[in-house]
Amino acid sequence: MVKRGMQPMHDDHVNVTPLIDVVMCLIIFFLVCGQLARGESVKGVHVPIAKHAQDMAIKKHELIVNLVPHKPLDYRDQPTIVVFQQDVLPDKLVQLMRQEKRLDPRTKLVLRADAHLPYKFIAPVLEDATEAGITNVNFMTRR
Secondary structure, eight states, X not given: OOOOOOOOOOOSSOOOHHHHHHHHHHHHHHHHHHHHHHTTOOTTOOOOBOTTOOOOOOOTTEEXXXXXXXXXXXXXXXXXXXXXXXXXXXXXXXXXXXXXXXXXXXXXEEEEEOTTOOHHHHHHHHHHHHHHTOOOEEEOOBO
């Protein structure tokens, strides 16, 4: 009786092209996810540490405002205000906040300020948020 089955493979190599394609797709996927996860973080801002900080997922209706010192460890000058990866003049910030509030009434402010930045630079941003009608404010911290 002759057994019927698969013919034995005579090739000595394995085709790895599909494996390489999948690996390349995964690399691209993780590069894109990494860029999206970075979001509005700006280099040069060392947020304060909080013992009881909560994890916060970045959501659509959040306006992230970064206060970036001009020079590392120099907190005498007015910091640069960065929103949506672009510098914003202090007198234009309230206008931008109003526009965001108009587009989405649920807009909340997430403030990323350096841990050593004096409060005199943070207070005007909070006043602008109040003037724009944004009442929900979060401070970004790290554990």
